[in-house]
Amino acid sequence: GQQVMQIPQYQHVQEGEDFTTYCNSSTTLSNIQWYKQRPGGHPVFLIQLVKSGEVKKQKRLTFQFGEAKKNSSLHITATQTTDVGTYFCAGRGGSGNTGKLIFGQGTTLQVKP
Amino acid sequence: NAGVTQTPKFQVLKTGQSMTLQCAQDMNHEYMSWYRQDPGMGLRLIHYSVGAGITDQGEVPNGYNVSRSTTEDFPLRLLSAAPSQTSVYFCASSSGTRPLHFGNGTRLTVT
Numbered sequence: 524g525q526q527v528m529q530i531p532q533y534q535h536v537q538e539g540e541d542f543t544t545y546c547n548s549s550t551t552l553s554n555i556q557w558y559k560q561r562p563g564g565h566p567v568f569l570i571q572l573v574k575s576g577e578v579k580k581q582k583r584l585t586f587q588f589g590e591a592k593k594n595s596s597l598h599i600t601a602t603q604t605t606d607v608g609t610y611f612c613a614g615r616g617g618s619g620n621t622g623k624l625i626f627g628q629g630t631t632l633q634v635k636p
Numbered sequence: 637n638a639g640v641t642q643t644p645k646f647q648v649l650k651t652g653q654s655m656t657l658q659c660a661q662d663m664n665h666e667y668m669s670w671y672r673q674d675p676g677m678g679l680r681l682i683h684y685s686v687g688a689g690i691t692d693q694g695e696v697p698n699g700y701n702v703s704r705s706t707t708e709d710f711p712l713r714l715l716s717a718a719p720s721q722t723s724v725y726f727c728a729s730s731s732g733t734r735p736l737h738f739g740n741g742t743r744l745t746v747t
């Protein structure tokens with residue numbers, strides 16, 4: 524079945540350092556979504572990537588979707604303490620609206636001020 | 637605009653007891669799903685539904701039942717709770733392939 528692997532599981536950085544989390548799927552994805560979960564909260568949607576090779580930016584966050592649509596990455600430039608949380612990728616396989624959304628294990632980011 | 641509402645927020649069960657976790661959404665989303673979150677395991681899909689009357693299994697369906705009699709509601713039933721079902725449960729909904737909207741979660745402890 525469809526599997527989505529995410530690394531690393533944890534990352535501790537000094538404020539101002541960069542951070543990257545990687546996501547790999549066992550199958551080709553129709554799209555990939557990224558979510559952020561603050562401690563004690565629920566996942567909140569960040570962005571969706573649909574096209575092969577797509578790159579999207581949100582301020583200090585850069586999201587990439589691989590050419591084969593099987594991998595993705597999230598890069599944060601110059602981390603801030605507000606970036607603390609767990610970042611999840613979620614891949615949708617199948618076709619159209621019927622593909623279930625499978626989440627990676629998440630990467631928990633800690634930022635030291 | 638309530639979004640996705642989950643009840644209860646906290647629940648303690650004894651092994652063998654049954655209960656239903658409630659999930660309701662008011663956004664007319666056709667897609668609804670249940671996830672459980674455990675440390676180091678991320679969010680694992682239990683069951684999902686692409687519309688009223690249609691349900692399907694996710695990654696970890698054993699020990700859980702669901703039904704989708706209306707578009708708005710998607711309850712998750714534990715027929716005989718086990719300690720391994722201690723977890724945080726999230727209900728989420730979406731329209732088509734659009735982003736998931738999550739409820740606030742239910743923290744379940746089975747002793």
